[in-house]
Amino acid sequence: MQALRLTAWKSDPELIEVDEPEPGPGEVVVKVAGAGACHSDLHLMHDFTDGLLPWGPPFTLGHENAGWVEAMGPGVTGLAAGDPVAVYGPWGCGRCARCRVGMENYCERQAELGAAGGGLGHDGGMARYMLVPSDRWLVPLGDLDPVAAAPLTDAGLTPYHAIKRSLPLLGAGSTAMVIGAGGGLGHMGVQILAALTPATIIAVDQNQGALDRASQVGAQHGVISGEDAADQVRDITKGRGIDVCIDMVGVDATLALGAAVTRPMGHLTIVGIGGGTLPISFFSIAYEVSVATTYWGTIPELMEVVTLAAEGRITPHIQRFGLADAHTAYEAMQAGTLEGRAVIIPD
Template identity: 55%
Template sequence: MKALQYRTIGSAPELVDIPMPSPGPGEVLLRVTAAGVCHSDSFIMGLPEDQYVYGLPLTLGHEGAGTVEALGAGVTGLDIGDAVLVYGPWGCGRCYPCSKGEENYCENAAARGIKPPGLGAPGAMAEYLLVDDARHLVPLEDLDPVVSVPLTDAGLTPYHAIKKSLPKLVPGSTAVVIGVGGLGHVAVQILRAITSCTVIAVDAAADKLAHARDVGAHHTVPSGPDAAEQIRTLTGGRGADAVFDFVGIAPTTELGSRTIAVGGDVVIVGVGPGTVAVGFFSTPWESSARAPYWGSRSELIEVIELARSGRITVDVERFSLEQGPEAYRRLHDGTLRGRAVIVP
């Protein structure tokens, strides 16, 4: 079968032919219908050799959708041809976080060598994908897999981040979204769908700010030296009740620190190296900073229901497997509108 793989440190991904997998006991083989392209992929492909821990060759793609092609021994509850989305952060299934569906925080995954598809295990940018357990599949039913596959990360990750701050996003509150690309433009929609807060979007690109307004942002602010003052003005001087940073580099984390209100949350979602200093003299009273990771299985179901009701949508650009390297170039250059999706 054809697969898009990262094969050499520092090189672009390559389209190759590899053997088609077959499901063992408890496993499910999917015929892939869509796979999402993510900044996390670019991040790991940009790591130097001494920091790269994901194995080579690596079939990319931690956002996956497909139809059930074959079932391993003992698998029940699925039929051949079922349309599904893949829940990506695989865990052991037995520890306390996993028992709550929070496999993104599994206590045993690292020690047991359990890795997500596309981030250690073979991913979805191939004609077929082997899934380790049926519990990692969520019914897609009649939703379009191409526009739905980003929900497994670009939808789930901001949803999880926002949901933890819901007690602070009450009527009259303000949320700031920094970076309105693949995840950020979905975050704006989620905030509008499940809260009554005012949403301020921040980005360096004028076209992304226009996109943010199109998907529901109340205000947009160009990133730069005046951004903090503009946010303070828009909030009547008090600052934001929650700042969701989808970039995570030093200038954006500093902006979050400077604009958070008393009791507010600074939430770093982006994989950049920025940090937030929290202390008696560095942040407002009762404010906090956290760095969430992905989301739970139950939250993915909730995200799918938001999409099914039409309250959130993901803007996508389609690419074939052969066009996969081009999709990553476009991602790196920042010329994508929304999310790139590979369609085998």
């Protein structure tokens, strides 16, 4: 079968013929319906070199996957061929205290495991079949279309986890700001905020088209990023500032904006791996603001995200690409012209 593989750091992925996977004991082969193209794939192609991570190429890209159970190895029970499933992405050890509660994104033994998951050291979903080494990483999709559901596993799960930690701050009269609101994670984050909270949602992005997309999925206000963005946010909140900032971008300018407008005791949550830095000193940020990075989400949270989608309360907006056109998707992502999430359809 053809697979889109990263064969070396600092290179473009290549379509390469590889053997179809066979499931060993406890393993499941999934026929991939869709594999989301993630902005972090661009970082994999461009920003890493040998030794920066405990894993590396060659591997098949695609860490945001859904499909159908194709074949099961010995010992796998409770699944049947043809079952539609989402593939949970961060693969932990399964035995540490974090993994035991489904928080494999924060596995305590990640360093010794090497690869971080399918499409992140292990072979991912940008091929007809994907080997999933444990059935605990499969979440049933019910009636959801696996192509449209693929982005739930990262573009949905990552903002869900980031928002969930701040729910106590997001009661009536509160304000949440999503930076990068028109992007793959942002448009899901806006929908999740609208589904879970009564907060007023302020979308921040670079152009009016992105703000329009955010407003179509639940943002009440839109602000174009730039020098007077902070003043606009202060005006919208009548000077009070925002309770929670979810920064899907994470460059210097977006971090500075979040720090400038987050009110005392608010949360500033950095989701985007844009590589910016946020200098913190006693007077540079409001009192008792908590700054946190978050990484992906937990297995129970993925089940909750799937439930929200099944109830029609969140819907990934997707653009479909064939495997041979994956490079087009990544070019559009780099150029900022994607509308919603690019999903690669291998078959």
